[in-house]
């Protein structure tokens with residue numbers, strides 16, 4: 001027989017011996033493999049009680065940032081949407097009104113800001129494109145959902161908690177990477 005790779009093996013059609021016919025030996029071999037893994041170090045983690053440390057380059061769900069006074073940083077310039085290769089970002093701009101200086105940092109702000117997480121590939125281009133440090137990819141997973149509509153994150157889903165009124169939640173959302181950045185500066 002001509003073969004291309006020499007890896008073909010003829011099928012063994014010998015009749016089974018008595019031991020082979022009761023499958024005890026094969027069951028024993030299978031149990032030995034199970035037993036071997038039983039005493040090995042476990043590779044699984046009891047999530048969510050235990051979590052793996054993130055890689056320093058891990059990119060999770062996006063956060064819309066505020067400044068130290070709690071004002072929204074985003075000016076709805078659209079550069080993140082332009083940079084997004086998955087066309088996942090949409091927004092609507094609005095003019096800041098007199099008296100809203102404590103809410104919005106710039107004269108324009110995003111009245112509506114949405115990211116379609118079903119499209120997002122977590123490339124981080126939106127973060128890189130933003131001139132206002134207004135969006136960054138956090139160290140948190142996008143949670144699972146049963147409904148496609150729940151993957152369209154709106155501004156309220158994405159906005160970081162206010163550092164003035166919710167300092168702990170703000171620090172948590174900033175995450176370890178931001179803390180280590182500060183420590184290195």
Ligand code: SF4
Pocket residue numbers: 080083084085086087088089115119120121122123124125126127
């Ligand atoms: S991470 Fe990439 S794909 Fe996701 S919204 Fe930002 S630019 Fe688009």
Ligand code: SF4
Pocket residue numbers: 073074075076077078079080081091110129130131132133134135
């Ligand atoms: S997040 Fe940044 S790049 Fe995107 S619209 Fe706002 S200011 Fe512009």
